[in-house]
Amino acid sequence: xxxxxxxxxxxxxxxxxxxxxxxxxxxxxxxxxxxxxxxxxxxxxxxxxxxxxxxxxxxxxxxxxxxxxxxxxxxxxxxxxxxxxxxxxxxxxxxxxxxxxxxxxxxxxxxxxxxxxxxxxxxxxxxxxxxxxxxxxxxxxxxxxxxxxxxxxxxxxxxxxxxxxxxxxxxxxxxxxxxxxxxxxxxxxxxxxxxxxxxxxxxxxxxxxxxxxxxxxxxxxxxxxxxx
Amino acid sequence: xxxxxxxxxxxxxxxxxxxxxxxxxxxxxxxxxxxxxxxxxxxxxxxxxxxxxxxxxxxxxxxxxxxxxxxxxxxxxxxxxxxxxxxxxxxxxxxxxxxxxxxxxxxxxxxxxxxxxxxxxxxxxxxxxxxxxxxxxxxxxxxxxxxxxxxxxxxxxxxxxxxxxxxxxxxxxxxxxxxxxxxxxxxxxxxxxxxxxxxxxxxxxxxxxxxxxxxxxxxxxxxxxxxx
DNA sequence: GTCTATAAGGTGATAGAC
DNA sequence: GTCTATCACCTTATAGAC
Numbered sequence: 001x002x003x004x005x006x007x008x009x010x011x012x013x014x015x016x017x018x019x020x021x022x023x024x025x026x027x028x029x030x031x032x033x034x035x036x037x038x039x040x041x042x043x044x045x046x047x048x049x050x051x052x053x054x055x056x057x058x059x060x061x062x063x064x065x066x067x068x069x070x071x072x073x074x075x076x077x078x079x080x081x082x083x084x085x086x087x088x089x090x091x092x093x094x095x096x097x098x099x100x101x102x103x104x105x106x107x108x109x110x111x112x113x114x115x116x117x118x119x120x121x122x123x124x125x126x127x128x129x130x131x132x133x134x135x136x137x138x139x140x141x142x143x144x145x146x147x148x149x150x151x152x153x154x155x156x157x158x159x160x161x162x163x164x165x166x167x168x169x170x171x172x173x174x175x176x177x178x179x180x181x182x183x184x185x186x187x188x189x190x191x192x193x194x195x196x197x198x199x200x201x202x203x204x205x206x207x208x209x210x211x212x213x214x215x216x217x218x219x220x221x222x223x224x225x226x227x228x
Numbered sequence: 229x230x231x232x233x234x235x236x237x238x239x240x241x242x243x244x245x246x247x248x249x250x251x252x253x254x255x256x257x258x259x260x261x262x263x264x265x266x267x268x269x270x271x272x273x274x275x276x277x278x279x280x281x282x283x284x285x286x287x288x289x290x291x292x293x294x295x296x297x298x299x300x301x302x303x304x305x306x307x308x309x310x311x312x313x314x315x316x317x318x319x320x321x322x323x324x325x326x327x328x329x330x331x332x333x334x335x336x337x338x339x340x341x342x343x344x345x346x347x348x349x350x351x352x353x354x355x356x357x358x359x360x361x362x363x364x365x366x367x368x369x370x371x372x373x374x375x376x377x378x379x380x381x382x383x384x385x386x387x388x389x390x391x392x393x394x395x396x397x398x399x400x401x402x403x404x405x406x407x408x409x410x411x412x413x414x415x416x417x418x419x420x421x422x423x424x425x426x427x428x429x430x431x432x433x434x435x436x437x438x439x440x441x442x443x444x445x446x447x448x449x450x451x452x453x454x455x456x
Numbered sequence: 457g458t459c460t461a462t463a464a465g466g467t468g469a470t471a472g473a474c
Numbered sequence: 475g476t477c478t479a480t481c482a483c484c485t486t487a488t489a490g491a492c
Contacts, residue, residue, distance in 0.1 A: 015457085033349050037266030041486065051459055056487065113348050116403075120341050120348070121261050123406040130410030138411050160412060161428045168400035169393050175344075176396070178351040182358030183366050184388060200389045208436025243475080269468065279477055284469065 016058070022048040023055055024072070027065050032113035035121060036066055070118060070125055073111040080104060081137060086147040090154050090211045095202045098166055102198045105174035112174035138163055155210035162209065169201055244286070250276040251283055252300070255293050260341035263349060264294055298346060298353055301339040308332060309365060314375040318382050318439045323430050326394055330426045333402035340402035366391055383438035390437065397429055 026047035030039045041062050045052040059065040080100050084093050105112055118126055138160060145159035173180060173189065180189065189197075205211075254275035258267045269290050273280040287293040308328050312321050333340055346354055366388060373387035401408060401417065408417065417425075433439075 013457090035263035035266045035345070035349075038263045038349075039265075040484080042484085052486090053459060053461095053488085054457095057458080062486065117263070117345070117348055119404050119407045120345055121263075123410065127406070127410060130407055131413065134407075135411045135413065155431075157428055157432070158424065161425050162432075164400055164404075164408065165397050165429065165432065168396045168404070172392055172396035176347050176392075178355070179347045179358055179362075180392065182351065182355060183363045185359065185363065196386065197389050200385055201393065203383075204385070204390075204393065204432065204436030206436075207438070208432030208434075210435070241475090268466080270466080280468090281470080281477065281479095285476080290468065 019048070019050060019054065020058055023050065023058055023065070024069065027055075027059075028069055028110040028114055031066060031069060032110045032117060035117045036125075067125060069111075069114060073108070073115050074129065076104070076108060076111065084141065084144055086144050086151075088144075089214050090145075090148045091206050091213055094166075094205055094209075094211065098170060098202050098205065099198055101166060101170035102173070102194060102201075105170055105172075106194055109174040109177060112171055116171065116175040153212050157209050162205075166201075166205065173197065247276070247278060247282070248286055251278065251286055251293070252297065255283075255287075256297055256338040256342055259294060259297060260338045260345060263345045264353075295353060297339075297342060301336070301343055302357065304332070304336060304339065312369065312372055314372050314379075316372075317442050318373075318376045319434050319441055322394075322433055322437075322439065326398060326430050326433065327426055329394060329398035330401070330422060330429075333398055333400075334422055337402040337405060340399055344399065344403040381440050385437050390433075394429075394433065401425065 023044065027039075027044045030044045030047060033039075034043075039062075041055050042052050044065075045055045048055065055065070056062075059068070118124075123130055141163060142159035145154070145157075145162065148154050149156040173194070177189075181187070186193075251272065255267075255272045258272045258275060261267075262271075267290075269283050270280050272293075273283045276283065283293070284290075287296070310324075346352075351358055369391060370387035373382070373385075373390065376382050377384040401422070405417075409415070414421075
Protein backbone atom coordinates (compact mmCIF):
# COMPACT_ATOMS: atom_id res chain seq x y z
CA UNK A 1 0.00 0.00 0.00
CA UNK A 2 1.12 3.51 -0.60
CA UNK A 3 2.66 5.22 2.33
CA UNK A 4 0.92 8.05 3.96
CA UNK A 5 2.96 11.14 4.32
CA UNK A 6 1.43 12.78 7.28
CA UNK A 7 2.13 16.14 5.74
CA UNK A 8 3.65 17.57 8.83
CA UNK A 9 7.32 17.38 7.97
CA UNK A 10 9.76 19.47 6.09
CA UNK A 11 8.56 22.24 3.89
CA UNK A 12 4.98 22.08 5.07
CA UNK A 13 4.42 25.33 6.82
CA UNK A 14 1.89 25.85 9.54
CA UNK A 15 -0.53 27.25 6.98
CA UNK A 16 -0.22 24.28 4.71
CA UNK A 17 -0.68 21.88 7.58
CA UNK A 18 -3.76 23.67 8.78
CA UNK A 19 -5.27 23.88 5.31
CA UNK A 20 -4.63 20.23 4.56
CA UNK A 21 -6.25 19.21 7.80
CA UNK A 22 -9.28 21.31 7.01
CA UNK A 23 -9.51 19.87 3.51
CA UNK A 24 -9.21 16.27 4.71
CA UNK A 25 -11.87 16.74 7.34
CA UNK A 26 -14.25 18.45 4.93
CA UNK A 27 -13.60 15.92 2.20
CA UNK A 28 -14.29 13.00 4.51
CA UNK A 29 -17.68 14.46 5.33
CA UNK A 30 -18.61 15.24 1.75
CA UNK A 31 -17.40 11.95 0.26
CA UNK A 32 -19.13 10.04 3.04
CA UNK A 33 -22.38 11.80 2.35
CA UNK A 34 -22.45 11.78 -1.44
CA UNK A 35 -20.01 9.11 -2.55
CA UNK A 36 -17.04 9.61 -4.82
CA UNK A 37 -18.95 10.76 -7.88
CA UNK A 38 -21.58 12.71 -6.02
CA UNK A 39 -19.06 14.75 -4.08
CA UNK A 40 -17.81 17.95 -5.65
CA UNK A 41 -14.50 19.66 -5.04
CA UNK A 42 -16.43 22.88 -4.84
CA UNK A 43 -18.44 21.69 -1.85
CA UNK A 44 -15.33 20.35 -0.15
CA UNK A 45 -13.61 23.68 -0.64
CA UNK A 46 -16.56 25.58 0.80
CA UNK A 47 -16.70 23.38 3.88
CA UNK A 48 -12.96 23.79 4.31
CA UNK A 49 -13.23 27.55 3.92
CA UNK A 50 -10.91 27.71 0.94
CA UNK A 51 -11.21 28.47 -2.76
CA UNK A 52 -11.76 25.47 -4.93
CA UNK A 53 -8.42 25.72 -6.72
CA UNK A 54 -6.66 25.60 -3.42
CA UNK A 55 -8.04 22.16 -2.71
CA UNK A 56 -6.72 20.89 -6.03
CA UNK A 57 -3.45 22.65 -5.47
CA UNK A 58 -2.91 20.86 -2.16
CA UNK A 59 -4.33 17.49 -3.09
CA UNK A 60 -3.49 17.20 -6.75
CA UNK A 61 -6.84 15.86 -7.86
CA UNK A 62 -10.20 14.73 -6.60
CA UNK A 63 -9.13 11.15 -7.11
CA UNK A 64 -5.90 11.51 -5.11
CA UNK A 65 -7.76 13.19 -2.30
CA UNK A 66 -10.23 10.34 -2.17
CA UNK A 67 -7.55 7.67 -2.17
CA UNK A 68 -5.68 9.49 0.55
CA UNK A 69 -8.78 9.47 2.73
CA UNK A 70 -9.31 5.77 2.16
CA UNK A 71 -5.71 5.08 3.12
CA UNK A 72 -6.00 7.16 6.25
CA UNK A 73 -9.04 5.17 7.23
CA UNK A 74 -7.24 1.90 6.57
CA UNK A 75 -4.40 3.07 8.80
CA UNK A 76 -6.79 3.75 11.65
CA UNK A 77 -8.24 0.34 11.04
CA UNK A 78 -4.87 -1.36 11.08
CA UNK A 79 -3.84 0.45 14.25
CA UNK A 80 -6.78 -1.22 15.92
CA UNK A 81 -6.17 -4.73 14.72
CA UNK A 82 -3.79 -6.28 17.13
CA UNK A 83 -2.59 -9.80 16.88
CA UNK A 84 -4.27 -12.51 18.84
CA UNK A 85 -3.23 -16.06 19.55
CA UNK A 86 -5.04 -19.24 20.39
CA UNK A 87 -3.67 -18.91 23.92
CA UNK A 88 -5.75 -15.82 24.59
CA UNK A 89 -9.09 -15.97 26.31
CA UNK A 90 -11.90 -16.03 23.73
CA UNK A 91 -14.33 -14.00 25.80
CA UNK A 92 -11.80 -11.27 26.38
CA UNK A 93 -10.68 -11.12 22.78
CA UNK A 94 -14.21 -11.01 21.39
CA UNK A 95 -15.24 -8.45 23.96
CA UNK A 96 -12.26 -6.24 23.15
CA UNK A 97 -12.89 -6.70 19.44
CA UNK A 98 -16.49 -5.51 19.72
CA UNK A 99 -15.52 -2.64 21.99
CA UNK A 100 -12.79 -1.35 19.72
CA UNK A 101 -15.05 -1.54 16.68
CA UNK A 102 -17.75 0.41 18.51
CA UNK A 103 -15.16 2.97 19.49
CA UNK A 104 -14.17 3.25 15.86
CA UNK A 105 -17.77 3.96 14.86
CA UNK A 106 -17.91 6.53 17.60
CA UNK A 107 -14.69 8.35 16.84
CA UNK A 108 -14.66 8.20 13.08
CA UNK A 109 -18.23 8.03 11.84
CA UNK A 110 -17.48 9.92 8.64
CA UNK A 111 -14.53 7.67 7.91
CA UNK A 112 -16.72 4.66 8.49
CA UNK A 113 -19.35 6.01 6.14
CA UNK A 114 -16.72 6.86 3.55
CA UNK A 115 -15.58 3.27 3.70
CA UNK A 116 -19.15 2.02 3.49
CA UNK A 117 -19.85 4.19 0.48
CA UNK A 118 -16.79 2.81 -1.26
CA UNK A 119 -17.89 -0.78 -0.60
CA UNK A 120 -21.46 -0.01 -1.59
CA UNK A 121 -20.20 1.21 -4.95
CA UNK A 122 -18.43 -2.07 -5.56
CA UNK A 123 -15.12 -1.12 -3.92
CA UNK A 124 -13.43 0.09 -7.13
CA UNK A 125 -10.50 1.54 -5.21
CA UNK A 126 -10.30 -1.08 -2.47
CA UNK A 127 -10.64 -4.41 -4.20
CA UNK A 128 -6.96 -5.18 -3.83
CA UNK A 129 -7.00 -4.35 -0.15
CA UNK A 130 -10.10 -6.45 0.49
CA UNK A 131 -8.89 -9.57 -1.27
CA UNK A 132 -5.33 -9.14 -0.03
CA UNK A 133 -4.38 -7.56 3.25
CA UNK A 134 -7.82 -7.67 4.84
CA UNK A 135 -8.51 -11.19 3.67
CA UNK A 136 -5.28 -12.37 5.27
CA UNK A 137 -6.22 -10.67 8.49
CA UNK A 138 -9.59 -12.39 8.54
CA UNK A 139 -8.08 -15.79 7.74
CA UNK A 140 -5.56 -15.56 10.56
CA UNK A 141 -8.30 -14.67 13.05
CA UNK A 142 -10.48 -17.41 11.68
CA UNK A 143 -7.75 -19.94 12.35
CA UNK A 144 -7.60 -18.88 16.01
CA UNK A 145 -11.38 -19.04 16.36
CA UNK A 146 -11.36 -22.55 14.89
CA UNK A 147 -8.76 -23.69 17.35
CA UNK A 148 -10.85 -22.34 20.20
CA UNK A 149 -13.78 -24.32 18.88
CA UNK A 150 -11.69 -27.48 18.66
CA UNK A 151 -10.62 -27.03 22.25
CA UNK A 152 -14.24 -26.70 23.26
CA UNK A 153 -13.86 -23.11 24.33
CA UNK A 154 -16.68 -22.02 22.05
CA UNK A 155 -19.24 -23.45 19.62
CA UNK A 156 -17.96 -24.48 16.20
CA UNK A 157 -19.37 -21.47 14.38
CA UNK A 158 -17.94 -20.33 11.08
CA UNK A 159 -15.37 -17.69 12.09
CA UNK A 160 -15.83 -15.60 8.97
CA UNK A 161 -19.56 -15.20 9.47
CA UNK A 162 -18.83 -14.32 13.08
CA UNK A 163 -16.40 -11.60 12.07
CA UNK A 164 -18.94 -10.21 9.61
CA UNK A 165 -21.54 -10.23 12.35
CA UNK A 166 -19.33 -8.16 14.62
CA UNK A 167 -18.33 -5.78 11.85
CA UNK A 168 -21.84 -5.17 10.61
CA UNK A 169 -23.54 -4.82 13.96
CA UNK A 170 -20.98 -2.30 15.23
CA UNK A 171 -20.55 -0.28 12.05
CA UNK A 172 -24.29 0.04 11.87
CA UNK A 173 -24.20 2.80 14.46
CA UNK A 174 -21.95 4.92 12.28
CA UNK A 175 -23.17 4.02 8.80
CA UNK A 176 -26.89 3.99 9.55
CA UNK A 177 -26.76 6.75 12.13
CA UNK A 178 -29.57 8.63 10.39
CA UNK A 179 -31.82 5.60 10.72
CA UNK A 180 -30.84 4.92 14.31
CA UNK A 181 -31.55 8.50 15.33
CA UNK A 182 -34.81 8.65 13.40
CA UNK A 183 -36.15 5.47 14.96
CA UNK A 184 -34.98 6.14 18.49
CA UNK A 185 -36.10 9.76 18.26
CA UNK A 186 -32.80 10.97 19.62
CA UNK A 187 -30.68 13.90 18.53
CA UNK A 188 -27.55 11.86 19.07
CA UNK A 189 -26.46 8.72 20.84
CA UNK A 190 -24.86 9.34 24.22
CA UNK A 191 -21.77 7.66 25.57
CA UNK A 192 -24.08 5.76 27.83
CA UNK A 193 -26.12 4.48 24.91
CA UNK A 194 -22.96 3.31 23.24
CA UNK A 195 -21.87 1.54 26.39
CA UNK A 196 -25.21 -0.25 26.66
CA UNK A 197 -25.11 -1.29 23.03
CA UNK A 198 -21.56 -2.55 23.42
CA UNK A 199 -22.58 -4.63 26.40
CA UNK A 200 -25.60 -5.97 24.57
CA UNK A 201 -23.62 -6.99 21.50
CA UNK A 202 -20.88 -8.53 23.62
CA UNK A 203 -23.35 -10.56 25.60
CA UNK A 204 -25.21 -11.82 22.54
CA UNK A 205 -22.04 -12.80 20.71
CA UNK A 206 -20.36 -14.49 23.65
CA UNK A 207 -23.44 -16.27 24.87
CA UNK A 208 -24.67 -16.95 21.36
CA UNK A 209 -21.42 -18.60 20.36
CA UNK A 210 -21.23 -20.60 23.55
CA UNK A 211 -17.98 -19.01 24.68
CA UNK A 212 -16.85 -20.48 27.98
CA UNK A 213 -15.62 -18.26 30.72
CA UNK A 214 -12.22 -19.25 32.08
CA UNK A 215 -13.09 -21.02 35.30
CA UNK A 216 -10.59 -19.80 37.85
CA UNK A 217 -9.28 -16.77 36.13
CA UNK A 218 -10.30 -13.24 36.82
CA UNK A 219 -10.46 -11.06 33.76
CA UNK A 220 -6.95 -9.79 33.37
CA UNK A 221 -6.07 -6.41 32.02
CA UNK A 222 -6.10 -6.85 28.31
CA UNK A 223 -5.85 -3.44 26.77
CA UNK A 224 -4.05 -4.25 23.53
CA UNK A 225 -7.21 -4.14 21.47
CA UNK A 226 -8.81 -1.20 23.11
CA UNK A 227 -7.70 2.29 22.52
CA UNK A 228 -6.39 3.94 25.58
CA UNK B 229 -52.57 14.20 -26.58
CA UNK B 230 -53.43 11.56 -29.11
CA UNK B 231 -52.68 8.22 -27.62
CA UNK B 232 -52.19 5.15 -29.74
CA UNK B 233 -54.37 2.69 -27.97
CA UNK B 234 -53.28 -0.79 -28.84
CA UNK B 235 -54.64 -3.72 -26.88
CA UNK B 236 -54.37 -2.09 -23.50
CA UNK B 237 -56.74 0.25 -21.80
CA UNK B 238 -54.51 0.51 -18.79
CA UNK B 239 -52.29 3.48 -18.27
CA UNK B 240 -49.49 2.85 -20.67
CA UNK B 241 -49.19 0.33 -23.44
CA UNK B 242 -46.99 -2.69 -23.56
CA UNK B 243 -44.06 -0.63 -24.80
CA UNK B 244 -44.39 1.85 -22.02
CA UNK B 245 -44.62 -0.87 -19.42
CA UNK B 246 -41.57 -2.64 -20.78
CA UNK B 247 -39.55 0.55 -20.95
CA UNK B 248 -40.52 1.60 -17.46
CA UNK B 249 -39.45 -1.74 -16.10
CA UNK B 250 -36.11 -1.46 -17.84
CA UNK B 251 -35.61 2.06 -16.54
CA UNK B 252 -36.48 1.15 -12.96
CA UNK B 253 -34.14 -1.83 -12.97
CA UNK B 254 -31.28 0.16 -14.45
CA UNK B 255 -31.87 3.11 -12.16
CA UNK B 256 -31.85 0.93 -9.08
CA UNK B 257 -28.44 -0.39 -10.04
CA UNK B 258 -26.97 3.00 -10.86
CA UNK B 259 -28.39 4.83 -7.83
CA UNK B 260 -27.26 1.99 -5.58
CA UNK B 261 -23.76 2.16 -6.94
CA UNK B 262 -23.21 5.90 -7.08
CA UNK B 263 -25.79 7.48 -4.82
CA UNK B 264 -28.38 10.05 -5.80
CA UNK B 265 -25.97 12.80 -6.83
CA UNK B 266 -23.37 10.52 -8.33
CA UNK B 267 -25.84 8.76 -10.59
CA UNK B 268 -26.48 10.28 -13.99
CA UNK B 269 -29.61 9.99 -16.09
CA UNK B 270 -27.33 9.35 -19.02
CA UNK B 271 -25.90 6.19 -17.45
CA UNK B 272 -29.34 4.98 -16.42
CA UNK B 273 -30.56 5.46 -19.97
CA UNK B 274 -27.62 3.56 -21.41
CA UNK B 275 -28.14 0.63 -19.09
CA UNK B 276 -31.82 0.62 -19.94
CA UNK B 277 -31.06 0.75 -23.65
CA UNK B 278 -32.93 3.99 -24.23
CA UNK B 279 -32.04 7.57 -25.09
CA UNK B 280 -31.63 9.88 -22.13
CA UNK B 281 -34.66 12.01 -22.94
CA UNK B 282 -36.81 8.93 -22.92
CA UNK B 283 -35.97 8.28 -19.29
CA UNK B 284 -37.00 11.79 -18.36
CA UNK B 285 -40.09 11.52 -20.52
CA UNK B 286 -41.25 8.42 -18.67
CA UNK B 287 -40.14 9.38 -15.19
CA UNK B 288 -40.53 13.14 -15.17
CA UNK B 289 -37.27 13.91 -13.46
CA UNK B 290 -34.27 12.32 -11.83
CA UNK B 291 -35.71 13.17 -8.46
CA UNK B 292 -39.08 11.58 -9.14
CA UNK B 293 -37.39 8.46 -10.43
CA UNK B 294 -35.33 8.21 -7.27
CA UNK B 295 -38.31 8.70 -4.98
CA UNK B 296 -40.27 6.12 -6.91
CA UNK B 297 -37.49 3.59 -6.37
CA UNK B 298 -37.36 4.32 -2.66
CA UNK B 299 -41.11 3.87 -2.42
CA UNK B 300 -40.96 0.59 -4.27
CA UNK B 301 -38.34 -0.62 -1.83
CA UNK B 302 -40.42 0.49 1.13
CA UNK B 303 -43.34 -1.45 -0.30
CA UNK B 304 -41.28 -4.61 -0.52
CA UNK B 305 -40.20 -3.96 3.03
CA UNK B 306 -43.73 -3.51 4.27
CA UNK B 307 -44.91 -6.63 2.50
CA UNK B 308 -42.40 -8.55 4.58
CA UNK B 309 -43.27 -7.13 7.94
CA UNK B 310 -45.89 -9.38 9.33
CA UNK B 311 -47.64 -8.60 12.52
CA UNK B 312 -46.63 -10.44 15.62
CA UNK B 313 -48.19 -10.74 19.04
CA UNK B 314 -46.93 -11.57 22.47
CA UNK B 315 -48.69 -14.92 22.14
CA UNK B 316 -46.36 -16.04 19.38
CA UNK B 317 -43.32 -18.17 20.01
CA UNK B 318 -40.22 -15.95 20.32
CA UNK B 319 -37.86 -18.43 18.70
CA UNK B 320 -40.12 -18.84 15.72
CA UNK B 321 -40.71 -15.14 15.28
CA UNK B 322 -37.05 -14.23 15.53
CA UNK B 323 -36.07 -17.04 13.23
CA UNK B 324 -38.63 -16.00 10.64
CA UNK B 325 -37.55 -12.39 11.01
CA UNK B 326 -33.93 -13.19 10.30
CA UNK B 327 -34.81 -15.49 7.45
CA UNK B 328 -37.05 -12.99 5.71
CA UNK B 329 -34.44 -10.26 6.04
CA UNK B 330 -31.79 -12.52 4.55
CA UNK B 331 -34.14 -13.34 1.72
CA UNK B 332 -34.62 -9.64 1.14
CA UNK B 333 -30.87 -9.14 0.87
CA UNK B 334 -30.76 -12.04 -1.55
CA UNK B 335 -33.61 -11.01 -3.79
CA UNK B 336 -33.17 -7.27 -3.84
CA UNK B 337 -29.52 -6.47 -3.26
CA UNK B 338 -29.62 -3.33 -5.39
CA UNK B 339 -32.70 -2.11 -3.59
CA UNK B 340 -31.00 -2.76 -0.29
CA UNK B 341 -27.93 -0.83 -1.40
CA UNK B 342 -30.10 1.99 -2.70
CA UNK B 343 -31.68 2.21 0.72
CA UNK B 344 -28.28 2.06 2.40
CA UNK B 345 -26.96 4.82 0.19
CA UNK B 346 -29.91 7.00 1.10
CA UNK B 347 -29.35 6.45 4.81
CA UNK B 348 -25.61 6.94 4.46
CA UNK B 349 -26.26 10.34 2.93
CA UNK B 350 -28.33 11.38 5.92
CA UNK B 351 -31.68 10.09 4.64
CA UNK B 352 -32.78 13.40 3.05
CA UNK B 353 -35.75 11.74 1.34
CA UNK B 354 -36.60 9.23 4.05
CA UNK B 355 -36.46 11.12 7.31
CA UNK B 356 -40.22 11.26 7.62
CA UNK B 357 -40.54 7.54 6.97
CA UNK B 358 -37.84 6.68 9.49
CA UNK B 359 -39.17 8.77 12.33
CA UNK B 360 -42.78 7.94 11.52
CA UNK B 361 -43.94 4.71 9.99
CA UNK B 362 -40.78 2.73 10.62
CA UNK B 363 -40.39 4.02 14.13
CA UNK B 364 -43.92 2.91 14.96
CA UNK B 365 -43.19 -0.51 13.55
CA UNK B 366 -40.09 -0.84 15.71
CA UNK B 367 -41.87 0.34 18.82
CA UNK B 368 -44.70 -2.15 18.40
CA UNK B 369 -42.22 -5.01 18.01
CA UNK B 370 -40.23 -3.74 20.93
CA UNK B 371 -43.31 -3.92 23.11
CA UNK B 372 -43.79 -7.57 22.23
CA UNK B 373 -40.14 -8.39 22.89
CA UNK B 374 -40.39 -6.71 26.29
CA UNK B 375 -43.41 -8.73 27.20
CA UNK B 376 -41.56 -11.90 26.27
CA UNK B 377 -38.74 -10.84 28.55
CA UNK B 378 -41.15 -10.16 31.42
CA UNK B 379 -42.62 -13.61 30.99
CA UNK B 380 -39.14 -15.07 31.19
CA UNK B 381 -39.22 -16.31 27.61
CA UNK B 382 -36.02 -14.46 26.80
CA UNK B 383 -33.36 -12.29 28.42
CA UNK B 384 -34.31 -8.66 29.12
CA UNK B 385 -32.33 -7.24 26.23
CA UNK B 386 -33.16 -3.86 24.75
CA UNK B 387 -35.50 -4.72 21.86
CA UNK B 388 -34.40 -1.82 19.71
CA UNK B 389 -30.74 -2.81 19.81
CA UNK B 390 -31.82 -6.35 19.02
CA UNK B 391 -33.74 -5.23 15.96
CA UNK B 392 -30.77 -3.18 14.79
CA UNK B 393 -28.56 -6.21 15.29
CA UNK B 394 -30.78 -8.32 13.06
CA UNK B 395 -31.11 -5.61 10.43
CA UNK B 396 -27.42 -4.85 10.24
CA UNK B 397 -26.14 -8.40 10.26
CA UNK B 398 -28.52 -9.50 7.50
CA UNK B 399 -28.29 -6.43 5.28
CA UNK B 400 -24.54 -6.73 5.45
CA UNK B 401 -24.62 -9.47 2.82
CA UNK B 402 -26.30 -7.18 0.33
CA UNK B 403 -24.78 -3.82 1.20
CA UNK B 404 -21.21 -5.01 1.75
CA UNK B 405 -21.34 -7.71 -0.87
CA UNK B 406 -18.12 -6.46 -2.46
CA UNK B 407 -16.31 -6.86 0.84
CA UNK B 408 -17.82 -10.26 1.58
CA UNK B 409 -16.82 -11.59 -1.84
CA UNK B 410 -13.34 -10.09 -1.66
CA UNK B 411 -12.62 -11.58 1.73
CA UNK B 412 -14.13 -14.97 1.10
CA UNK B 413 -12.55 -15.12 -2.35
CA UNK B 414 -15.83 -16.14 -3.91
CA UNK B 415 -17.43 -14.99 -7.13
CA UNK B 416 -20.82 -15.02 -5.49
CA UNK B 417 -22.50 -16.44 -2.44
CA UNK B 418 -24.43 -19.64 -3.09
CA UNK B 419 -27.86 -20.48 -1.76
CA UNK B 420 -26.10 -22.90 0.52
CA UNK B 421 -23.86 -20.15 1.91
CA UNK B 422 -26.92 -18.03 2.58
CA UNK B 423 -28.62 -20.91 4.34
CA UNK B 424 -25.57 -21.47 6.57
CA UNK B 425 -25.34 -17.79 7.40
CA UNK B 426 -29.03 -17.67 8.21
CA UNK B 427 -28.67 -20.62 10.54
CA UNK B 428 -25.63 -19.08 12.18
CA UNK B 429 -27.30 -15.74 12.78
CA UNK B 430 -30.45 -17.40 14.04
CA UNK B 431 -28.52 -19.52 16.48
CA UNK B 432 -26.46 -16.64 17.81
CA UNK B 433 -29.47 -14.39 18.29
CA UNK B 434 -31.71 -16.98 19.89
CA UNK B 435 -29.05 -18.46 22.11
CA UNK B 436 -27.46 -15.08 22.78
CA UNK B 437 -30.74 -13.58 23.93
CA UNK B 438 -31.57 -16.61 26.04
CA UNK B 439 -34.71 -17.42 24.09
CA UNK B 440 -36.41 -20.46 25.58
CA UNK B 441 -37.62 -23.25 23.39
CA UNK B 442 -41.32 -23.74 24.02
CA UNK B 443 -42.51 -27.33 24.11
CA UNK B 444 -39.41 -29.44 24.23
CA UNK B 445 -37.89 -28.02 27.33
CA UNK B 446 -39.12 -27.39 30.80
CA UNK B 447 -38.60 -23.86 32.08
CA UNK B 448 -36.43 -25.17 34.89
CA UNK B 449 -32.83 -24.12 35.00
CA UNK B 450 -30.67 -26.10 32.68
CA UNK B 451 -27.11 -24.97 32.90
CA UNK B 452 -25.59 -27.61 30.68
CA UNK B 453 -25.97 -25.61 27.53
CA UNK B 454 -26.12 -22.03 28.59
CA UNK B 455 -24.52 -20.37 31.49
CA UNK B 456 -26.27 -18.45 34.14
C1' DG C 457 2.18 30.37 -2.11
C1' DT C 458 -2.42 31.88 -3.15
C1' DC C 459 -6.26 32.87 -5.85
C1' DT C 460 -8.86 34.51 -10.32
C1' DA C 461 -10.07 33.28 -14.90
C1' DT C 462 -10.91 30.01 -18.10
C1' DA C 463 -10.89 25.78 -20.61
C1' DA C 464 -13.21 21.43 -22.01
C1' DG C 465 -16.67 18.56 -21.09
C1' DG C 466 -20.70 16.50 -18.51
C1' DT C 467 -25.33 17.57 -16.14
C1' DG C 468 -30.61 17.70 -15.86
C1' DA C 469 -34.14 19.23 -18.39
C1' DT C 470 -36.85 20.81 -22.52
C1' DA C 471 -38.39 22.19 -27.20
C1' DG C 472 -39.67 20.48 -31.28
C1' DA C 473 -38.88 17.45 -35.43
C1' DC C 474 -40.48 12.99 -36.97
C1' DG D 475 -45.14 8.06 -28.80
C1' DT D 476 -40.17 8.50 -29.77
C1' DC D 477 -35.89 10.68 -30.30
C1' DT D 478 -32.51 14.54 -31.87
C1' DA D 479 -30.84 19.04 -30.82
C1' DT D 480 -30.16 22.32 -27.63
C1' DC D 481 -30.21 25.11 -23.22
C1' DA D 482 -28.12 26.96 -19.02
C1' DC D 483 -25.58 25.30 -15.56
C1' DC D 484 -22.05 22.76 -13.05
C1' DT D 485 -18.05 19.66 -13.20
C1' DT D 486 -12.74 18.84 -12.80
C1' DA D 487 -8.63 20.71 -13.87
C1' DT D 488 -5.20 24.12 -15.34
C1' DA D 489 -2.95 28.47 -16.76
C1' DG D 490 -1.34 32.48 -15.23
C1' DA D 491 -1.90 36.94 -12.57
C1' DC D 492 -0.66 38.76 -8.04
